[in-house]
Amino acid sequence: MRRSSRCALGMTVLALLFAGGCGGGQPAGPAPQPSADALPGGTYTYPLSRNPEGIEPKTIREREGMQVAHQVFQGLAAYELQPDGALLARPALAESWTVDASATVFTFHLRRGVRFQPPVAREVTAADVARSWDRITDARRPAPLARILAPIRGLDERGKQTDEQAGLAGVAVLDRYTLRVTLRYPFAEFPQTLGHPVAAVTPVDYIAHVGEAAYARAPVGTGPYRVQSWRKGEGIQLVAVSEYWNKSERPQLDRISMPVIADTADRWRRFAAGELDIIRVSPGWRRDAATRRHVGRGEWLVQAWPRLSVRLIGIRMTDGELGGASGEAGLARRRALALATDADAVAAALHDVPLAGTGVVPPGVPGFRDAQTPYDYDPPAAIRLLEETGHPKLQVSFADEESTESSVIAATLARSWREVGIVARRKQPAGLPSPPATDDSPLFALSWTADYPSMDAFLSPLFHSGGHSGTQYHSETVDGLLYQARATLDDVQRQNFYAQAEKTILADAACIPLCFERDLWVNSTRIASQVVDPLGFIDMWKLYRQRRGKR
Template identity: 25%
Template structure:
């Protein structure tokens, strides 16, 4: 609940941080040899400059007070933004860290740690002019060297960071022009580059932390309005206000934000009803309307860019016939799932991309058809040969599959998996359903193909944190992104799709959109997934919780929240 407190721990933290700032800043400057060497900028060309925003640092702000308590279904897996691939981690990271640029609630790009930027050399050079007077939570100054240290780290292939694959195909090098000017040299013009910087992987880590050798994922240090105080894995994360936050107009309003992990949907809802939490992620859709206005509770449902899908391990012999994969798609009644489990809050998936994602085109629709599903299985050599209700191949082997799912990560995830189990049973496929804790689940699905023999069907969701289609097609479907290098967890491989993904990375305008569209249609016909639904996201909160910003990429921005 939003709680008032008489003694501010942030005030104590502030005293300690102020004492340390000079020492740490001095040490950091010493490690990089004092001032920046003079360097020559790239040759001038057509320049596009983003509007600068200015923030006065003399504004008097009220000290933070009270505690905001939030309940979400799954824990963060890492607080290292360059190694995070899940939204729970990104949501927490966006409170602790900041990037050069940031999305607004409509996914427009706005300045953050960069005040403005120039685009030069036919789109292959981006020069950022950095905000001055910003310090990391450990007292290290933010500057061009900090930016370069971060991107040098994520571009270091030996570190095997998950987000290497986001930036390495695009960024050639990062150059310090002076203390507060940094240039990104790209390997090619790439129209989505600013979106990629607004991705959670573009959040800037303290270079002092990076150089210390400490594990970033449990020792996060950024420039954001809140800092990590405690992380009890599987239970809660406690963040405290940053007393030296640079942006006085957006200073933290709460002394603490506590994020509790509560897997069960109804249990989270009940905590809101009893007043034990202030905000709940993923209210059961069936309760969104009835809960709204109950006491001091308000609910919200937001369309998102997330597609829920059930991936198939294509290295497994069971799924190498496209007719089997298409049969599984026809066997599942997506509209019934949307109506019965999601209470109408969703749309059937008609592409790997959600219809709200930039670059989407309609690729097809596997409309529920049990007869066609059974015909396709029979064509592939699977039918009920002994009359026991399950299909067998010519050797008498039954088509039996494992279906994995998290519980509480996505709205209705477990219930959707149960429905799929029932639908596949109806066409003679025996399905063994297994529920996983989220972090363990991610660790398992990320394994390379030769270590994933038991991974067969597994429910996943993807909302591109760049807000556009490249960051669906490339990480999920490019052959060079097979796990663990990327998020192609089902090991999909199509040479034509690879070529189209590369083409859309190197072209602009309608040519890029055409390549993306063609790739979507091929993938949909190949059916490497059971294409499920485009999701809505649901929130419930007390009516006095204000300032929460929802991004369509399924990120809840808590850093602006206040009690009012």
């Protein structure tokens, strides 16, 4: 039977993982406040695995750039880690917001006294928010991540303005501190998108003065840290903003150093030498890291943090043997595949860094439900189903990408499927996208990472009839539930609709859950309060030096 993923919804210390069971599996929750042993000032050294393509809302694209932007910029909302490990949007530059009964019109009331960093050093207004989003969604040159603002009226699915003359039609400045946003469709969780750095506020008048290129190199935001320097290929230096507007969240550390270190072994060497405060490592490094003497002495912590990412097996619903057109026989074969898939074995093959998948929506998302799939690992049941179809031996092809982890997963799946008479031929199409859309294999690797913490960010793009996951799944029931969820203001009722949609998708066996992704991090205890949220962000302004950690 598949293990419950609730064994480790939040941070898990690997020393406890080695002991087995669910020990230490309680979510980390919000970062602790500085204690009596906190030391003033200091530098936090966080390595970047590559040179970011951009570090401001218009140019960010990958996690390295977003990590920098998270420290420098702020939006109307900010994500707050809850005791259950979920990320919830809370007011940030907005002090509050309201939504109408149709879930299409939001009114944001801005906080007074918020100021841009020097050299802009002026108050932020509602007009700044409107201009910032207009710049992000520009009809000629939208930001790479403009899609996050796509629900707003006047934008297409890519977040690009559809009418250059009308501009961002769904955004209206009502007064100096009030902004009204009208959406193209009901979406009660719209504020959940606004903690993303792409929705942050920027001084567009200043950008026009210095030019886009100069601003991209030395951007100015409203956050607790500002960019001191960015040397391409070498690294980024941030310094605390002494004039930071939020006195209750003044940074404890003076400086953030972000050297670019592309080589994994070099990052590990420099961390072990005390030159770095934290590193992200692959699952294969787990045992080596956790058995180091530094862990036993309390100098290092080795932790697996949940990520907004899931691995599934996608099933192409147009396939002649497995698809919807094959009726009850096709459903029976899909169910047999699900019952023959040992998700626990997949997680174990990856050193138990990911959690065995029990659904589509992973931990870290508000409304997450454990054990959503009705098909626990049950080889005898899989054999019976295949026999009932009249074809006890099933041969299928399985498309995935070429990587070490993919090879490990494919080998693990092949073993569990072979036990019930399913023979899978692995295919690796050149340039296979994720999710795949070009190969015609009935089974394919389907990895999905959400842009923001919402059940909708998994279920709608993957399984709505207009989705592009490659499953070509169509269900009027699921489409209706997703629409009801988007239009429902009550949190509990909305999450129930999403959960019903997820259960229906899994009962139809349109996909098979493999694992909920987690990232493996090793950090020095010299710096306290290092919490990695499900988006991979660290609130570096909450970090502080402590006496008990050793360098």
